[in-house]
Amino acid sequence: MEYYEFDASAAARFADRFVGGAVDASEVGDGNLNRVFRVKGAHGSVVVKQALPYLKVAGADWPLTRRRAWIERSALETHREMVPELLPEVIHFDDDLSALVLEDLHGHQSWRDLLIAGRKTPGVAAQVGRYSAAVLLGTGHLATGQRRTAMRRTFGYSDLCLLTENLVFTAPFTSAESNRVEAALAPTVAALAGDSAMRAAAAQLRYVFRTRNEALIHGDLHSGSVLVGADGARIIDMEFAFFGPMGYDIGQLIGNLALSSIAHASQGDEQYARVVASYAAEFWEAFVEESARIWHPGEPWFHQFIAGVMSDAGRFAGLEMIRRIVGLTHVRDIDSLPEKSRLAAQLQAVNGGRSLVVGPPCTTFADAWARATSNDHLT
Ligand code: SR1
Numbered sequence: 001m002e003y004y005e006f007d008a009s010a011a012a013r014f015a016d017r018f019v020g021g022a023v024d025a026s027e028v029g030d031g032n033l034n035r036v037f038r039v040k041g042a043h044g045s046v047v048v049k050q051a052l053p054y055l056k057v058a059g060a061d062w063p064l065t066r067r068r069a070w071i072e073r074s075a076l077e078t079h080r081e082m083v084p085e086l087l088p089e090v091i092h093f094d095d096d097l098s099a100l101v102l103e104d105l106h107g108h109q110s111w112r113d114l115l116i117a118g119r120k121t122p123g124v125a126a127q128v129g130r131y132s133a134a135v136l137l138g139t140g141h142l143a144t145g146q147r148r149t150a151m152r153r154t155f156g157y158s159d160l161c162l163l164t165e166n167l168v169f170t171a172p173f174t175s176a177e178s179n180r181v182e183a184a185l186a187p188t189v190a191a192l193a194g195d196s197a198m199r200a201a202a203a204q205l206r207y208v209f210r211t212r213n214e215a216l217i218h219g220d221l222h223s224g225s226v227l228v229g230a231d232g233a234r235i236i237d238m239e240f241a242f243f244g245p246m247g248y249d250i251g252q253l254i255g256n257l258a259l260s261s262i263a264h265a266s267q268g269d270e271q272y273a274r275v276v277a278s279y280a281a282e283f284w285e286a287f288v289e290e291s292a293r294i295w296h297p298g299e300p301w302f303h304q305f306i307a308g309v310m311s312d313a314g315r316f317a318g319l320e321m322i323r324r325i326v327g328l329t330h331v332r333d334i335d336s337l338p339e340k341s342r343l344a345a346q347l348q349a350v351n352g353g354r355s356l357v358v359g360p361p362c363t364t365f366a367d368a369w370a371r372a373t374s375n376d377h378l379t
Pocket residue numbers: 032033055057163164167220328329
């Protein structure tokens with residue numbers, strides 16, 4: 001069938017047979033890229049997710065491949081082989097329409113929203129850490145050579161990876177037109193653009209992102225890609241998945257938790273800032289524990305492996321923090337703050353991010369977190 005953009009009634013027709021006859025459909029997503037609908041019927045409800053041929057947040061002038069729907073379906077199914085309980089089920093996929101029918105995680109809320117609201121989310125960080133270890137090691141060096149070769153071929157460097165290159169590694173350091181930045185931060189942005197150490201480090205990390213084919217990574221593992229319900233966490237939104245460096249996923253999650261912690265501290269809520277810090281530590285500890293549990297018994301270099309992931313993750317976390325302040329796509333954790341605390345939090349995030357990117361490599365989680373959230377040397 002020829003591609004067309006769904007509205008709610010088209011989504012209802014598309015999912016009709018999976019809900020025993022659709023009786024209600026409404027758009028539920030407010031993401032940057034796709035259209036997402038909930039369709040209800042006699043037999044329950046499903047989610048319909050359709051890729052648009054452009055970047056929704058930027059408009060039709062910024063084309064973006066619909067192939068991302070296929071990547072999402074395939075990566076979801078691959079990761080579900082390792083941890084089916086932590087990812088939604090794919091009920092149906094239509095390549096022509098670039099549309100998926102997914103299990104409805106009704107009642108689940110975005111982890112980012114819960115963190116912004118200062119809600120406790122016990123166990124979630126550890127589940128995300130366990131997910132990361134299972135899928136990164138399971139598609140990485142624990143997979144057989146043949147399987148890895150096949151996956152590397154399947155999940156090559158996509159247009160979505162090019163988007164990440166641009167938005168994370170390049171635009172924030174080159175005064176790109178797509179950047180969105182508050183007027184008060186203009187000197188900070190100018191300083192970044194003139195910071196040769198920073199630009200060289202970002203370019204080097206872009207090279208690592210492009211060339212280090214370690215595992216099938218999620219590729220966009222921030223707190224908005226985690227849904228939380230009474231039955232725990234689910235990882236969603238896998239269209240950025242590709243064979244890349246493991247530390248990218250780990251660093252992106254840590255960077256987003258650092259932004260959350262900074263946001264709460266900037267409003268004087270040190271107590272909840274520490275709760276978020278404990279979640280970041282739980283995420284990392286669960287990643288290490290699960291990695292140790294599934295590690296190949298014959299391979300003795302576990303500690304070096306973990307140290308390498310931490311060192312990469314620290315760098316990527318720093319870039320993530322900076323791009324969420326001066327790049328195109330910000331985070332509500334910071335943007336929703338009142339002006340005074342928002343500006344303080346933005347400066348703190350850029351300084352923390354810079355210290356992770358150009359400082360010495362992080363050797364421990366505690367070191368990475370302390371640098372990410374430090375409020376020393378604010379300018
Ligand atoms: C414009 S799309 C931008 C961002 O949204 C996604 O969630 C990714 O983080 C991407 O960089």
